[in-house]
Each structure stands twice: as structure tokens, then as C-alpha cells.
Amino acid sequence: MIYCNNQVFPFKLLIKAMNKKPKTILVCPLNWGLGHVSRDVPIIRRLLKKNYRVIVAGDKIILDFIRSEFPNIETELLPGIKICYSRSNSQTITLLRQLPAAILWLFREKKLTAKLVKKYNPAFIISDNRYGVRHSKVKSIIITHQLMLKLPKSIIFLEKIVNKLIKTLVLRFDYCWIPDNPLPYSLAGDLVHKYPLPKNAQLIGPLSRFMDEYPHSTLEKKYDLLAIISGPEPQRTILQNKLTEKLSSENINSLIIAGTLKEKTTNETSKNIKIVPHLKSSVLADYIINTPVIVSRSGYSTIMDLWYLKKNAILIPTPGQTEQEYLAKISAKLHHICVEQSKIDTFR
Numbered sequence: 001m002i003y004c005n006n007q008v009f010p011f012k013l014l015i016k017a018m019n020k021k022p023k024t025i026l027v028c029p030l031n032w033g034l035g036h037v038s039r040d041v042p043i044i045r046r047l048l049k050k051n052y053r054v055i056v057a058g059d060k061i062i063l064d065f066i067r068s069e070f071p072n073i074e075t076e077l078l079p080g081i082k083i084c085y086s087r088s089n090s091q092t093i094t095l096l097r098q099l100p101a102a103i104l105w106l107f108r109e110k111k112l113t114a115k116l117v118k119k120y121n122p123a124f125i126i127s128d129n130r131y132g133v134r135h136s137k138v139k140s141i142i143i144t145h146q147l148m149l150k151l152p153k154s155i156i157f158l159e160k161i162v163n164k165l166i167k168t169l170v171l172r173f174d175y176c177w178i179p180d181n182p183l184p185y186s187l188a189g190d191l192v193h194k195y196p197l198p199k200n201a202q203l204i205g206p207l208s209r210f211m212d213e214y215p216h217s218t219l220e221k222k223y224d225l226l227a228i229i230s231g232p233e234p235q236r237t238i239l240q241n242k243l244t245e246k247l248s249s250e251n252i253n254s255l256i257i258a259g260t261l262k263e264k265t266t267n268e269t270s271k272n273i274k275i276v277p278h279l280k281s282s283v284l285a286d287y288i289i290n291t292p293v294i295v296s297r298s299g300y301s302t303i304m305d306l307w308y309l310k311k312n313a314i315l316i317p318t319p320g321q322t323e324q325e326y327l328a329k330i331s332a333k334l335h336h337i338c339v340e341q342s343k344i345d346t347f348r
Contacts, residue, residue, distance in 0.1 A: 024123060025123065028078055038305075042208065059079055109133050124138065124139050188300060191323065207304060216286055223274075223287070225292070227254065228294070236259065242344045243295065288306075298338070319342070
């Protein structure tokens with residue numbers, strides 16, 4: 001694997017701003033699976049250690065996750081747009097149909113953010129990929145690695161236009177933090193580095209909930225394979241069902257983390273498979289480190305987690321999600337293996 005420890009997290013910026021202002025920071029992660037909120041964990045952890053008052057705002061599943069990591073943290077419900085995926089391998093038409101609603105949602109997010117600003121008077125807003133979560137009277141930071149979108153071949157001619165739109169939205173924030181390394185050690189590749197960065201952007205190095213020291217857990221049981229499933233429905237359930245069938249037929253001693261945060265904590269589906277909805281970061285880290293084979297989606301947060309733990313994985317991109325397909329492809333340089341979801345049955 002290739003490693004470059006380029007962590008330059010810009011806390012001096014926050015410390016300087018706090019000299020004459022309340023030490024309150026509003027953190028608002030996007031809810032497209034648990035990837036965005038999980039990569040915000042080290043940011044929140046550092047802020048709490050410096051005695052900042054942190055308010056985390058997001059969808060219910062985001063708040064459930066963050067309270068499992070920080071039981072005493074303050075939270076606020078801040079709904080986000082619900083993006084739906086189709087059951088087919090092409091998501092282009094499905095996503096384009098939702099574009100008008102996504103644009104309207106930006107204006108709703110701004111109104112909801114204004115109410116939170118009035119209530120808490122934060123010194124900073126940290127928004128993870130939520131472009132409507134900013135305020136003209138509060139220093140606002142956007143965290144993103146998606147400075148360009150990998151479009152399907154049928155609409156690839158729109159790539160430069162979409163890049164300009166994203167840059168316009170990013171420049172409305174005071175700062176843009178990019179969780180990636182510089183070339184040639186980049187994990188995001190074209191998503192960050194294909195076009196010139198916005199003037200307010202700074203590379204801060206990859207973010208992972210595993211990047212800090214954590215207490216090692218005592219594993220109840222060791223497994224031969226660990227599958228970490230996440231992302232939007234219905235593709236999350238489709239992958240879980242395919243993996244369960246495959247692992248059952250081959251009698252592989254496996255643990256599947258469903259990424260659902262449901263109240264029911266365990267579900268034994270067969271003698272050789274255990275399914276849990278979620279694990280605390282310290283426990284999950286130990287399972288990743290101590291399990292020989294890791295299977296997961298090729299989401300960017302997952303790739304950063306694997307990078308920090310120095311583990312290789314079998315990556316299964318969400319069908320039709322061009323970013324995950326691209327990330328899985330370029331992750332070959334980290335010695336990951338890419339497998340299409342439709343070919344799980346034949347993979348050995």
C-alpha cells in the first residue's frame with residue numbers, strides 16, 4: 001500500500017476565531033449512508049477535547065450514530081433530502097429526476113440553518129457535503145472530496161459544467177476542507193485533482209474515525225470474513241442478501257455489519273453468519289484489523305478507513321454509482337480488489 005501522512009487539520013483557524021466568540025460549533029453531516037458522519041468523528045473528537053461546545057445536526061440515523069460514539073453530545077434534528085436509488089444497474093435517470101428537488105432543498109436547508117444559528121449563535125458551521133448549510137453571518141466550512149462528479153458516459157459532456165456549478169457552491173463558503181492527500185498519494189484521484197481547486201480550498205489529509213488512538217476491545221469471536229455494508233436503499237439490502245446467500249452456500253465463518261442502526265442488535269441467520277446493524281468504532285477497528293478478508297462498498301470514507309488501518313479489501317461498488325465505480329477502479333494502487341455486485345455469485 002501507499003501511505004503519506006499529510007494530516008494538516010487546520011485547528012489554528014478555529015482557535016483564532018474563538019478568541020472573542022462563543023466556543024460553539026455546529027457540525028452538520030450529509031446522510032447518504034454513514035460515510036460522511038463517520039469521517040466527521042475525528043473532527044468532533046478533537047473539538048470536544050479542546051472544550052468546544054459541539055452541536056451535531058442531521059437526520060435521525062446520523063444522530064443515532066453520533067450518540068453511539070459520543071453519548072453526551074448535544075444534537076439537533078436537521079432533515080436532509082432523501083435520495084432514492086433504483087434496483088437496476090443504471091442510476092442516471094433516477095438521479096436526474098430528483099435534481100429539481102435537490103436544488104429546492106438547498107433553500108430549505110438555508111432556512112433551517114438560520115433557525116439553528118439563531119438558537120445557538122455558533123462561531124463556526126462545519127457542513128459535510130450539505131451545500132445549503134451555511135450562514136452569511138457565521139464562518140462556514142464545507143467538507144467535501146467531490147469537487148467534480150464522475151458522470152455516466154451518456155452525459156459525460158456535462159462534466160465541466162457540473163464542475164463549475166460545484167465550485168460556485170463551494171466558493172459560497174468561507175473555507176473548503178478536502179479530506180485527501182496531494183498527488184501522487186491522492187485517494188480520491190480525479191474527484192479532487194482533475195480541475196484546479198477553489199481558492200478557499202485546503203487539503204487536510206484523509207479523515208477516518210480510526211485515526212486517533214482508541215481502546216482495544218476484547219473480540220467475542222474471530223471470523224474468516226467481515227462484510228461492511230452501507231449506503232442507500234434498495235441497493236444496500238440487495239447486497240446484503242447476495243452476500244448472505246453466497247457465504248451460506250460456501251459455509252464461510254462471517255460477520256456482516258448491516259449499517260442500519262436498528263434497535264435489534266443481532267440476528268443469527270445461519271450457523272456460519274452473524275449479522276449486526278452497527279458496531280462502535282473501537283470494536284469495528286479491531287474486527288477489521290483481525291479479520292483476514294474484508295468486503296465492503298467502495299465509498300470514499302470506507303477507503304480512508306482502510307487506508308488508516310492499512311488493510312486491503314474486496315470492494316463492491318453500488319451499481320450505477322459512478323463515483324464508487326471509479327474509486328474501486330483506482331484503488332487497485334492500494335491493492336484492493338474490485339468485484340461487480342452482479343458477479344458476486346461467481347467470485348471466489
